[in-house]
Amino acid sequence: MNTNKTTKKFSAEKKTALCIVMSMFYFAMLAYPFGVSVEGYVWQKVLIAAVIFFAISIPAWIINLKREFYDVQQSEGTVEELLENELDVHAPENMANISRIGELARIQKWLTLEDIAQILFCQSGESDKSDKKFGQIAIKRNYLTPQQVENLLNMQSSHS
Incomplete structure (x- = not known):
């Protein structure tokens, strides 16, 4: 470009x-x-x-x-489509991997699909998966602030 x-x-x-x-x-x-x-x-x-x-x-x-x-716009659209297909939030097998916080952060336009994919990649690479949650990794990797994660958790609890 x-x-x-x-x-x-x-x-x-x-x-x-x-x-x-x-x-x-x-x-x-x-x-x-x-x-x-x-x-x-x-x-x-x-x-x-x-x-x-x-x-x-x-x-x-x-x-x-x-x-x-x-065509830059077409290429960006292609990347979006690939990530949308890769991270289909409605697919049952991906529901466990894609946290609700990621979806809510995307709705708030705090994260893009690329950001969510990167956080999930980092999450899968962590040796201690059990206690590393999506929000913790997003904070650790500077994708979200602690305040944003707290707001997303509040939004998540109010939607549930």
Whole structure:
């Protein structure tokens, strides 16, 4: 994903043109110490360097075009769908793993599906599973504050 504020709003064509212009600029910087002249030998070295440099920079143009046309929203949606399928809160086999606190925190928008998945992963990796609850791990891993967990426990007891 392009996070550069300068080029973020450029179209793919503008980004590719910018990349080509910058490649020419870098080529000029490389050619300057050799001294560009029409006297043959130096000129041939510069042309060979130019061909090599442009051949090296072509993958950058391709990557730039691929990044531009890569649909970020679709990819985020795909990740959401994968996690939704992975963490189906209505599936009976997952009800034991997904705590009600996680669901309530997601409703409150304190946790995302990725956060819940990470907390559950950490919970499964703990050696002492019996006394490590979802809320404790969320606090330990700085996903939630103790006050948020307390609020979620109060919400959980009021819903039950």
